[in-house]
Amino acid sequence: xxxxxxxxxxxxxxxxxxxxxxxxxxxxxxxxxxxxxxxxxxxxxxxxxxxxxxxxxxxxxxxxxxxxxxxxxxxxxxxxxxxxxxxxxxxxxxxxxxxxxxxxxxxxxxxxxxxxxxxxxxxxxxxxxxxxxxxxxxxxxxxxxxxxxxxxxxxxxxxxxxxxxxxxxxxxxxxxxxxxxxxxxxxxxxxxxxxxxxxxxxxxxxxxxxxxxxxxxxxxxxxxxxxxxxxxxxxxxxxxxxxxxxxxxxxxxxxxxxxxxxxxxxxxxxxxxxxxxxxxxxxxxxxxxxxxxxxxxxxxxxxxxxxxxxxxxxxxxxxxxxxxxxxxxxxxxxxxxxxxxxxxxxxxxxxxxxxxxxxxxxxxxxxxxxxxxxxxxxxxxxxxxxxxxxxxxxxxxxxxxxxxxxxxxxxxxxxxxxxxxxxxxxxxxxxxxxxxxxxxxxxxxxxxxxxxxxxxxxxxxxxxxxxxxxxxxxxxxxxxxxxxxxxxxxxxxxxxxxxxxxxxxxxxxxxxxxxxxxxxxxx
Amino acid sequence: xxxxxxxxxxxxxxxxxxxxxxxxxxxxxxxxxxxxxxxxxxxxxxxxxxxxxxxxxxxxxxxxxxxxxxxxxxxxxxxxxxxxxxxxxxxxxxxxxxxxxxxxxxxxxxxxxxxxxxxxxxxxxxxxxxxxxxxxxxxxxxxxxxxxxxxxxxxxxxxxxxxxxxxxxxxxxxxxxxxxxxxxxxxxxxxxxxxxxxxxxxxxxxxxxxxxxxxx
Numbered sequence: 001x002x003x004x005x006x007x008x009x010x011x012x013x014x015x016x017x018x019x020x021x022x023x024x025x026x027x028x029x030x031x032x033x034x035x036x037x038x039x040x041x042x043x044x045x046x047x048x049x050x051x052x053x054x055x056x057x058x059x060x061x062x063x064x065x066x067x068x069x070x071x072x073x074x075x076x077x078x079x080x081x082x083x084x085x086x087x088x089x090x091x092x093x094x095x096x097x098x099x100x101x102x103x104x105x106x107x108x109x110x111x112x113x114x115x116x117x118x119x120x121x122x123x124x125x126x127x128x129x130x131x132x133x134x135x136x137x138x139x140x141x142x143x144x145x146x147x148x149x150x151x152x153x154x155x156x157x158x159x160x161x162x163x164x165x166x167x168x169x170x171x172x173x174x175x176x177x178x179x180x181x182x183x184x185x186x187x188x189x190x191x192x193x194x195x196x197x198x199x200x201x202x203x204x205x206x207x208x209x210x211x212x213x214x215x216x217x218x219x220x221x222x223x224x225x226x227x228x229x230x231x232x233x234x235x236x237x238x239x240x241x242x243x244x245x246x247x248x249x250x251x252x253x254x255x256x257x258x259x260x261x262x263x264x265x266x267x268x269x270x271x272x273x274x275x276x277x278x279x280x281x282x283x284x285x286x287x288x289x290x291x292x293x294x295x296x297x298x299x300x301x302x303x304x305x306x307x308x309x310x311x312x313x314x315x316x317x318x319x320x321x322x323x324x325x326x327x328x329x330x331x332x333x334x335x336x337x338x339x340x341x342x343x344x345x346x347x348x349x350x351x352x353x354x355x356x357x358x359x360x361x362x363x364x365x366x367x368x369x370x371x372x373x374x375x376x377x378x379x380x381x382x383x384x385x386x387x388x389x390x391x392x393x394x395x396x397x398x399x400x401x402x403x404x405x406x407x408x409x410x411x412x413x414x415x416x417x418x419x420x421x422x423x424x425x426x427x428x429x430x431x432x433x434x435x436x437x438x439x440x441x442x443x444x445x446x447x448x449x450x451x452x453x454x455x456x457x458x459x460x461x462x463x464x465x466x467x468x469x470x471x472x473x474x475x476x477x478x479x480x481x482x483x484x485x486x487x488x489x490x491x492x493x494x495x496x497x498x499x500x501x502x503x504x505x506x507x508x509x510x511x512x513x514x515x516x517x518x519x520x521x522x523x
Numbered sequence: 524x525x526x527x528x529x530x531x532x533x534x535x536x537x538x539x540x541x542x543x544x545x546x547x548x549x550x551x552x553x554x555x556x557x558x559x560x561x562x563x564x565x566x567x568x569x570x571x572x573x574x575x576x577x578x579x580x581x582x583x584x585x586x587x588x589x590x591x592x593x594x595x596x597x598x599x600x601x602x603x604x605x606x607x608x609x610x611x612x613x614x615x616x617x618x619x620x621x622x623x624x625x626x627x628x629x630x631x632x633x634x635x636x637x638x639x640x641x642x643x644x645x646x647x648x649x650x651x652x653x654x655x656x657x658x659x660x661x662x663x664x665x666x667x668x669x670x671x672x673x674x675x676x677x678x679x680x681x682x683x684x685x686x687x688x689x690x691x692x693x694x695x696x697x698x699x700x701x702x703x704x705x706x707x708x709x710x711x712x713x714x715x716x717x718x719x720x721x722x723x724x725x726x727x728x729x730x731x732x733x734x735x736x737x738x739x
Contacts, residue, residue, distance in 0.1 A: 038739050048734040051713035052586060056631065057732075058707065061639035073732040101738060227739070251739065356685045361613045361678070361702055444687040 006032040006223070007518065009245060009260035011230050011275065014104025015500055016487040016507040017266030018208025018216075019147075023511035024264075025221035029518065032258055033216075034228040034247055036267070037100030039209070040077070040107060048073070066095045068452060077101070077108070084401045087409045094410035095451035096270065102226065103209030104268060105454065106500070111199040111206050112346075113153040114497035115144050115164040119331060119342075120384075123493045127330065127340050130387055133492040134464045134473035137164055143505035151206050151504070155197035162342070163194065163326035163497070171195045176321035176349045178306045178377055178436070183325065185435040189428055190328035196346065197324070199500075227251050231405050233263055233279040233483070241482045242281070248403045262482040262514060262523055266507060269488035270393060273459040274408050276470075276485075277395050282460075282477045288470050289394055291387040291458040292412050293494055296447035298422060301345065301381040302429040303357055304438035309350070309375035319349035319374065327384075327496050329424065339420040343383030344496040345429065351376045357442040377438055381425045384496050385450070386417055387458050412450045422447055455499050460489035475510035482523045486510045588713065593630035597637030597644075598651070603629060604667040605651045606701075612674055613705045620719055623705050626712035632704060643700075650697020657694065 007029040010017050017033060024031050050057040050072075059072040067078050079098035088094045099105045119126060121133040121140075141164070148167040155168035175193055183193035199206035216222040227250040234257065236243040244259040265272040273289055276282050309319045329335070329342035353376045358368050391412035399407045426445040433440050463469025466478035475490050477483040486507035488499055517523040595603055607629040616622035623629070636647050654677055658666035662673050669677075680695035681702060690696050709715050716730075 040735075040738070044736050044738060046734055046736065047731050049713075049716065049731050050711045051716055053734070055635060056708055056711040058635055058704075061635065061643070065640075071732075073734050076735045076737045355706060356699075356703055359682045359684060361681055362615050363617055366617050442685060446687045 005244070005259040005261055006030050007260065008032070008262045008264055008514070009034065009258055010264045010266060011245065012036075012104065012265070012267035012271070012487070013102050013208060013213060013224065014266065014268060014487075015106045015109075015208050015212075016268075016503050017264070018103065018106070018212035019504050019507040020264045020266055020484075020486055020511045021216040021222055022212040023508055024515055025216040025219040027512070027515035027519075028221065029515060030221050031216070031223070032260060033213075033222060033224045034230055034245070034258065035100075035102050035224065035226045036229045036250065036271075037102065037104075038226045039102035066451075067097050068095060068448065069097060069454075074108075084407070085399060086407050087396045087399055089409075089411045092411050092413050093449045094412055095449050096408075096410070096456070097451065097454045098268070098271075102213065102224070103207040106207040107205070107209060109206075109454075109500055110498065111201070112498035113148065113151060113155070113197045113199045113501045114326075115166055116140075116495050116497055116499075116502050117162050117164050119162050119327065120493050120495035120497075123341070129340050131463060131468070131492055134462055134469075139473075140502070140505050140509065143509045144501060147501060147504045147508060150211055151199035151501075152201060153197055153199050153501070154195075156195040158192065158194045158326075160192050160194060160326050162328070162331050166197070166501075168197065169200065173321065174317060175323055177315075177318040178309070178349045178438075179321065179323040179347045181436045182347065182377070182432050182438075183323070186325070186428065186432040189432075190332065191325050191432070192328065193347075194324045194326055196322050228256075229403055229405070230267070230275055231255075231278065231403070233275065233281060235279075235281060235480070240480065242480055245275075250403070253403065262484070262518065264511070264514070265483070265485040266487045269456045270408060270459060272485050272487055272489050273393060274395070274405075276460065277393075277408075278406055282470055282479045282483060284479050285467055285470055287389070287461065287468060289459050290389050290392045291461050291492075292391045292393060292410075292450075292456065293385040293387040293458045293491075294450055294455045295382040295453045295494055295496055295498075296385055296414060296418050296422060296450075297453035298381040298425070298444060298447050300354070300442060301379045301426055301444055302433060302440060303353055303379075303442040304377040304433045304440045305353060305372050305375045306349070306377050306438055307375070310371055310373070312374040314350070314374055319377070321349060323347040329421075337424065339417045339424065340386060341384040341417075341421070342496060343381055343421055343425045345379045345381045345425065348378050348380075349376070350374060353378075353441055377433065379429055381422065381429075382453060382455075382496050382498075383418060383421045383425065383447075384494060385414065387461070387491075387493055388415070391450075393459055410450075414447065414450060418447065419445075455488070455494065457488045457491040457494040457499060460485050461492050462490045463492065474513045475506055476513070484510050484514055586713070588627075593627060593634060595630050595633040597633045598647075601655060601665070602648065602651045603633065604665065605655050606632060606647075608667040608674070609651075609654070609698075609701055610705045612671075612678070613702055614709045621709070621712070621714045623709045625718070626709045626714045628705055628708045628712070631708050631712075635704070635708070646693075646696050646700055649693040650700070653694040654697070 008024050008031045010020050010033045013033050013035040021033050053072045057072045059075050064070040079100050118137050121136045124132045145167050154171045156171050157165040183191050228247045229250050231246040233242045233245050242263045246257050326344050327342035329337050352373045393408045393410050395406040396409040423445045426443050460470045462471040471490050475484050475486050488503050610623035610628045614623040654666045657677050658669050662669045681698045
């Protein structure tokens with residue numbers, strides 16, 4: 001017999017759902033967490049030599065055609081695209097990368113841990129485009145300050161306006177000499193070389209599954225149910241409030257209903273929006289599903305070789321580390337580029353360039369690769385995608401998943417602003433590489449299709465005006481007061497920073513607000 | 524040879540399976556008195572005893588490649604000959620390490636491409652046909668039979684820088700795909716890894732990875 005009603009039903013156990021479970025249980029709430037997948041256990045992983053895999057590491061052809069990050073080792077961790085499909089307009093390919101298991105994508109993220117700045121929270125104030133967030137960095141800073149120690153973020157205080165500092169484990173390692181040379185060449189453009197800020201977690205994992213959910217479980221206040229796919233939220237017709245959710249047991253297909261006094265959606269940006277669209281609630285504004293954005297992503301944007309490091313003979317400290325160049329475009333007062341907003345990029349030094357960038361084959365290729373060994377200098381560019389009303393998701397009227405739940409249909413494209421920004425990034429990096437004396441082997445200004453960065457954001461954005469936003473500044477539905485959406489769908493703009501720290505901080509803030517509202521009886 | 528090795532491994536396995544936790548032999552009880560002499564000899568009575576605890580020996584099956592050779596079925600004979608020559612040129616045996624031919628790459632690609640989406644199959648089909656057609660028209664020979672300098676001529680598109688958007692020319696396209704696929708299929712092969720170890724290191728070999736087993 002189920003223990004009902006719960007105080008709070010949390011849908012999703014990833015970064016946002018896990019944080020909600022941690023905070024709400026710490027405040028005494030009795031929560032039910034529904035997770036669509038299962039927990040990854042040690043028995044799910046094991047070392048294998050690549051030659052023992054059926055496809056020699058290539059993976060089964062066509063199995064995960066949209067997950068360009070998939071390989072034959074990790075293929076089983078991603079959502080099966082045949083079981084849970086999605087569709088997109090013929091000219092608007094979208095790479096939706098999903099994982100369903102306890103901890104969600106926080107089991108696999110790159111751990112890049114950055115804050116948004118007021119160039120994002122107050123973006124409209126700087127360039128007039130779009131809308132501001134209803135909060136500023138100062139509102140979220142106290143929560144960033146608490147999230148960073150939980151995830152044990154390493155970093156260095158840099159004093160860069162576009163990348164606020166935080167509560168870091170001090171990274172005192174020296175910058176690689178090649179990156180220092182490069183950044184010096186780019187200084188005239190405003191480039192600043194910073195340390196990559198990375199969540200260390202417990203050393204092996206920095207996930208909701210090991211950093212948040214265990215805290216919630218320890219309170220004795222969390223009920224965690226796996227293999228539970230939510231079909232829709234249910235509404236009490238008398239009050240207009242949500243009172244629970246219909247969900248399916250993915251193993252048996254059995255249909256169940258859970259009851260709760262409040263609901264927190266943390267199912268991941270687009271799954272939360274899908275649940276709301278299927279529930280036909282929280283959309284009096286008409287913008288649910290709108291303003292889909294992410295960060296455009298160009299891996300190996302520029303690949304170069306540092307001459308002094310060739311043949312594996314680099315002087316000590318020249319290569320072998322990484323760095324991060326935060327946004328430096330459109331941050332100076334009065335600065336006008338050909339595009340709005342800006343981009344950032346990671347730098348990696350050392351290693352050997354990929355063979356595809358060497359125009360040779362056979363013995364000649366082998367010889368050249370040996371020559372370039374240890375000298376690679378590569379960059380990955382991520383740029384802000386402007387949130388536009390036109391970029392959106394809807395429910396596909398014809399396609400359902402394995403449990404009969406309508407799937408999402410995407411219609412999102414990058415525009416000239418993103419293309420101009422990408423071209424500027426590559427031109428600027430190439431210029432700095434050349435001035436640094438590096439040999440540029442490859443350059444590319446064409447981003448992967450939308451979704452590739454796995455930083456999908458928006459579609460359930462927050463704002464002060466209920467006519468133009470789905471949530472208020474507390475991640476609370478304007479329409480349904482006991483409904484909160486705490487994942488990346490609440491973003492108004494995404495900037496060029498990886499979003500996880502902001503998602504975690506927003507979820508912490510919203511959960512504390514919800515707990516207080518429940519304590520005072522307002523919810 | 525591989526098959527014999529495999530079979531001998533299996534044949535030896537039961538011999539290794541020695542019980543280490545066998546129960547002690549039960550004490551024989553004196554037979555119960557029989558009420559009457561039997562009219563025919565009877566079987567000895569079955570002893571009621573728990574089954575002995577036996578250590579389950581872990582069998583060690585090996586991969587399919589130890590049991591047989593791959594049988595190509597996707598590419599035509601001409602396509603296969605072209606692909607074989609191309610593979611040998613792209614990834615020859617070097618520095619004591621096996622090359623594409625030693626790693627059975629043409630047969631592996633026949634399997635891989637044969638399972639791939641139609642678009643990828645077409646890249647190979649059109650490209651290999653293009654190489655063969657160019658070899659015939661320029662050198663009056665099959666691609667598989669032309670001289671090394673002639674191969675160099677036909678592979679000139681690989682001298683162009685790699686671009687994010689692939690070339691539309693069928694030959695340039697297949698050369699680009701094959702360069703990557705042949706290299707990966709070679710370095711990720713059992714033969715290359717074994718050869719790499721024999722040559723004194725595994726650099727550039729596919730190596731080990733953390734495999735995720737099927738989640739429920």
